[in-house]
Amino acid sequence: MMKEILFHLSFPTVLYIVSMIKYYFVTNEDIKVILTYIDLLAFCLLILLYFVLGIKEYRENLKVRLKEKSKNRYLFFYYASNFYLLASVFLLIFYYFFFQRNHNFYNFLSSYNNASFHNYISIPIFLVFCLVLMIYGFTELRWIKRFIPNSVVFENKEILYDPVKLGKEINRLFEEEKIYKDAELTLDSLSQKIGVKQIEIREYLKRIRHTNFSDFINNYRIENFKSNLVKEKYLNYDLIGVAKESGFKSRASFYRIFKKAEGKTPGDYKKEIMS
Structure with a gap:
């Protein structure tokens, strides 16, 4: 330094x-x-x-x-x-x-x-x-x-990470590799990909991004769904088909998560943008 x-x-x-x-x-x-x-x-x-x-x-x-x-x-x-x-x-x-x-x-x-x-x-x-x-x-x-969180240190001395480095790696995986499209993606599999402990990712998302893992990954999936909905490639897909392409696993969870985030059903959202 x-x-x-x-x-x-x-x-x-x-x-x-x-x-x-x-x-x-x-x-x-x-x-x-x-x-x-x-x-x-x-x-x-x-x-x-x-x-x-x-x-x-x-x-x-x-x-x-x-x-x-x-x-x-x-x-x-x-x-x-x-x-x-x-x-x-x-x-x-x-x-x-x-x-x-x-x-x-x-x-x-x-x-x-x-x-x-x-x-x-x-x-x-x-x-x-x-x-x-x-x-x-x-x-x-x-x-x-x-x-300005210069560093993140917890009472457990084993939990010490660089938020900048971890943030860059998470951004790369989600924005470039789009790993959120994998419906089987879990906090455990993400931690293995990055090479850090699950608690480090959890604390990073909580303290730096002010969210949790589920909301974080679902936000990417919702934005991808909304983007795909207007693409010519997906015009013949039904809503669930487009949702699964974005990483959602089931119809029930997709509808619940989408309505919670957007305040409307996927069908209502599609009608709005297509009208």
Whole structure:
């Protein structure tokens, strides 16, 4: 973990050192201008790189671990922070090319005597962002405590699992391999496929997905049934035939589960979508 943190800190550190070298050791104005452009470009690329890496981290890890409300708050803060950083750079470039183009770009960046830009553009944007950040910070602590399960540990020390890794494997089996279509699928057979204990899957579904195994698997089956119902391949199938293709074992259980989830019978649902 520490190596990873140091690795990511190395990029801004190098940029800072290069900037200090430029200010204190480079006397040639042309070279200073070139280094200034390189600094600005590197800064923009660094923001874009970590913006993409952040989205990747969210999709692969945080999306599984966060509840819906926490996802929305996280994404708001994430996009707002990155928008502020990028907007600051683009506004600076825009202001220079449209209002200060007759000045040397290096002198424009390094001088703080440009009162119009700093007083009317840069400072107001900075203050607004600080206000948003402050309000967000005051309200966020309770959400962090409630919605981010960093790890899952139970009183029984033998039960310890990584929710992110387990979530990815469950998603792969259900969304890619569609194992819910197997009417004989049980918690035991799923645990054997993944290579974890049944109680680990049960606790994961309870604590992270806020459901149980039966509801979890039946939800996939219902959605698959609804999707198949309008496909040309299944137009000649009766309702039970389509249901069995989705993993339901019997007519009675299918009707009971469907009505509980949708609030209507499969027949009524079909009439609605076909009318």
